[in-house]
Amino acid sequence: MSFIRNHGGVFHGGPTTDHHLPSKRKLEDSGSLIDDSSDSNDLMSDLVSVRMRKDEGGAVNSWSPIKTPLSPLSETQSQRSLSIWPHLQFFVRMMSEGNTMVMHAFPEDSVKSIHQRIQHIKGIPIHEQRLIYMGKQLQFEQTLAECSIQNDASLQLVGRMRSTEHPQAWQVMNDMISVVYRMCRGESLPNALKTVKGLIDSYLNMTPRDSDSALGYFQIFMSCSAPAVLVMLYLSPFTGNKDCADSSVRHFVNSCRSTLSEELHSQFALVVLEFCKLLRRLHCDDPLYMFCRSTLGSLLETDCVCCGTTEEDVKGLILVQDIFPFVRELANSLLSDLDLSLESPTYAGHLYSDVRDLRAFLVPLRSGISVQQSLMVSATDEERHTDAMLTEEIENLHFLYIELLSKMDECLKKVDSSLADQEITEWDTPYNAWSQYLSILKELHQISKLYDGAEEELWNVLTRQRSAVCQLIVRYAKRNDEHHWILERKCVTNFESRRHLALLMLPEVKDDYEELHEMLIDRSQLLAESFEYIGRVEPESLRGGLFMEFKNEEATGPGVLREWFFLVCQEIFNPQNALFVACPNDKRRFFPNPASKVDPLHLEYFRFSGRVIALALMHRVHVGVVLDRVFFQQLAGNEITLEDIRDADPHLYSSYKQILEMDPGFIDSDSLGLTFVREVEQLGHREVVELCPGGKNIVVHSKNRENYVDLLIQDHFVTSISEQVSQFAKGFGDILSNSSLESSFFQSLDLKDLDWMLHGSEDIISVEDWKAHTEYQGYEETDPQISWFWEILGRMTGEKRRVLLFFWTSVKYLPVEGFPGLASSLSIYRSPEHEDHLPTSHTCFYRLCLPAYSSRAIMQDRLKVLTQDHIGCSFGTW
Known part of the structure; x- marks a missing residue:
């Protein structure tokens, strides 16, 4: 493949690159020079010039000097040529071979004589030749003058249709070009668009679907200058031609994208690049140009289109330098838009x-x-x-x-x-x-x-x-x-x-009830039945969302689901169930229990736990628990350091820190008698585990104590719970939109971020803030019942307020933003029930139904009942 360097770019030649082609080329048959430079800005003229002078040389989308052997002249013509230069010079384009001949003749010479000379030069039988000029076939008996052949005219030769490779493809392209030329001359053709599209479809239908065989067909399309011809039609001033060309180009591009395999997109991208180079000289806002440019970009964005940086890069079908002009153009447009x-x-x-x-x-x-x-x-x-x-x-x-x-x-x-x-x-x-x-x-x-x-x-x-x-x-x-x-x-x-x-890494909860995963759970079997519904199903069924109902209870909806999340997480992280261990200094924080293996199903339960936590985050429910730093760091794929274990085991943290800070002489005296081992309690008995091969015989001293502490941390806080952490992470990944993002999810957050997302606000609930975000239905803010309610609430402890809030909304821990972070405002509804009744709630709508109690004392008594955990955390039964 040949290339031209000019103006800072290496490019596969194309008829309308922004770079100037060499201004002169030598003609081998006459020694004369053809001047390719032109002061004309008319793109139509440029395209016609391209068709006269472009030489494919058998390669797709390349430029090279026009090579034509001397055209044989008859004896009479030879004698005349000694005295005067022929009156006509014209170009004959070989559609089947992709090169160009320069020929000289007199206006009175016959078309047949031109065919004879072509046969002598190329060996193509006369009966297989057809000369096309301005969309019409020239007849043997006509003279060049009668055919209106002008100096420097461009003729198309369709030859070897029977013997050349892919003759039908050449024929179809020739037919399409002939139709387009006739339209450019102003001829009104019936069903022109249908005809052009039909020829394009025929051409694509015969194009093989494997890359090696298809290459020849793309070469034919480019060698015929089909892109230039269609752009010429697009620029044609005659009514309907522009629309026909626009529709035809879009049809070709869209058909290629939809029918060709990805392995052919590199060849297809070259054709689209040719369209872009031709069209970009119009205006960057031209709709057809923008369409082709966008298509080219989308092809380049995929891995199936190769780009190269040098001429020798045979894999680079489109050079990087070809892309720069588009980047500059788009960047300039972007700057203007900004x-x-x-x-x-x-x-x-x-x-x-x-x-x-x-x-x-x-x-x-x-x-x-x-x-x-x-x-x-x-x-x-x-x-x-x-x-x-x-x-x-x-x-x-x-x-x-x-x-x-x-x-x-x-x-x-x-x-x-x-x-x-x-x-x-x-x-x-x-x-x-x-x-x-x-x-x-x-x-x-x-x-x-x-x-x-x-x-x-x-x-x-x-x-x-x-x-x-x-x-x-x-x-x-x-x-x-x-x-x-x-x-x-x-x-x-x-x-x-x-x-x-x-x-955003989690799926969006669906609104359609039929897409939700339904659960009917007995409160007395909360953990076991929840495990069956969540841990034993395909992850896909959980990603749409959940619909929750407790057995023998009349309530359904989001409020019930929020309560289930809170309660099941309390069970999962309950130390009595041996899955997780609470941190000594912060009972809200948990990390996996190394002894959980006593339960043969413990790893399945850890995967179930990961799913539940991911689902709680997906549904934006605060469950009142947080993860320890050791656990969080491992989920994020980070190394565990001494400072990370401070909360998980304060005693070990203090001991390890002392070892690192002790006087070197004291450590080297072996007064502590330490070697690279650790004692581990396994099912009621203790055993010694070596921290490294031969650890029993390696004495700890001042130079290796850091390594000793690192190995202790690794063995105690990583190795001992690696399976549990792995299963929890897999369960969490089951719910993510892309399971490979499980580490990315935790890496994207600080531990404090995850605390706020899982636990919510740690502040005591503000009564004033609560009051400011509550509306009234049937009550006025000045009613005595409302005044009593807020007065009673203000005297409650922080925990009692949380229980009442949970009864009201199924939310026990507010978001970090406080009440403004809830899905909607709260409301107090005037209940028609007698004052003997307790208040009721519609947790889905954050509505508290409050009877019009006759005294403050009665209201306080009723609210006291509600703030008992066993009342505030359940719904009415059938």
Whole structure:
């Protein structure tokens, strides 16, 4: 394949590249030069010129000098040629071979004489030849003058249709080109669009589906200059031609995408690239150009289209340099859109499509640049000079990065100031400019990894604009997006944004009842029956959501489900069930019990436990338990350090710390008598476990004590519970949208974040805050019953308030945000029941039904009954 370097780019030639072709080429038959340069800006003229001078040389999409042997002349013609130059010079394009002949003749010469000369040169029998000019076949008996052949005209030769490879494909393409030429001349053809589309379908139907055989068909399509011909039709001034061309090109592109296998997409991408090069000279906002550019980007984004960086890269069907112009174009358009978004954030324009297409083109571009940069490290001076133009483009991408980053800094400042001015409500539409900011930042993050210092520049901007970044995450980060990159440095996020990103890894709870996993559970068999419903089913059935009902109880709905989550987690983490152990200094914190193996089903229960915790997070229920740091670090795939075990086992933490801080001389004296072993209690008896091979004989001293402590921590807090942690993680991963994200989920959070997500607020419930977020139905705020209620509530202990809140809402621990974090406001409803009755609740709607008690004392007595755990944590029976 031949290439031309010019203007900083290596490219597969194409009829309308932005680079200038060599201005002159030598003709072997006459020694004269053809001047390819033109001052005309008319694309139609350029396309016709391309068809006259383009030479495929048997290769797809390449340019080379026109090679034509001397055309044999008759004796008379030879004599005349000695005295004068022939009156006509014209070009004959060999459609079956993809090269071009330059021929000379007199206007009065016959078409048949031209056929005879072609037979003499190419050996193609006359009866297999057809000459096409301006869409019409030339007749043997006509003269060139009668056919209106002009100087420098371009004729198409269809030859060897019977003997050439793929003759039917050549025939179909020739028929399509003939139809298009007739339309470009202004002929009105009935059903022209149907005819062109039909020929395209015929061509694609005969194209083989395996890559080797299909290559020839793509070569024919390119050799025939079919893309140039269709673009010529698109530019044609005659009515209907543009629409016909637009529809035909889209039909060809869409049909190829839907019918061709992925292994053929590299060849298909070359054709789309040709369309893009032809169309981009019109205007970057041309609809057909934007369609082809977007298609090319989506093809390049996949792994099935190869891109190369050098001429010798035989796998690189599309060179990286071909991609740069599109990246520059899209980046410039993006900058313009961002400027407009500063004036009006509701502006969307082409922002979404520009970001999408830029992302697609950047995928192979970044890969190509990374390869090139690695090659440049060991390159010779000559190789560096050869790649100087590619290096220039690499630098240009860096300049674009700096410009885009600077513009995004401005945009983030605007977001922050708008939030401060509370202007966000009127701008908060799903498809505004702000919704694309995170995608742009992600692409900048990817580019930044290519250049020294660029990544720090990006993080400095994000840190400086932290408030705006967090708001964008919460408002616009979607479940199908990939925003995990931003958690590489958690300092640019806050709890709210990290929680949002983590929860996006979990499925969305479905609204359709039929998609929910139904459970009917006996309270007296809560843990065992919950295990059967959750632990013994396929994960897919749980990802839609849960519908919960207790046996012999009339309540159903979200409130019942919230209560079940709370109660089943209390059972799972109950130390009496031997699955988890509470931390001595914080009874809310748990880590796996190394002795859980006494139960043969313990590993299945750990997987069940992981599923329950993931489902609780998915349903956003606070269950009142938190994980110990040792447990959390292992779920996140992190190493366990001495400081991590502080809460899990304060005694061991203190002992290990003393060993590390003891005087070296004392340790070396072997006064402690320590060796690399640990005593472990197994089912009532103690046994000695070596921490490393031959550990019994290795004495602990000042130089190896750190290793000794590390091995103790590893054996006691990692090895002893590795199976339990692994099964819990698998169960958690069963619920995630992608099970491979189980480590990523925990890595995206701080331990405190997970505490707040699982346990909720640790503060005593504020009565004033409770009151501010409660509405009344049938009562007025000034009614005595309402005044008594809040007065009684204010005198309750923190735990009694939680029990009453749980009775009211099935929520015992509020979100970190307090009452504003609940799904809706609470309400007190005036119940028609007699004051002998206790209050009732509709937990799904956060509604407390309060009878109109006649005195404060009666109300206090009734509420006292409700705040007993066995009453506040159950529903009425049948």
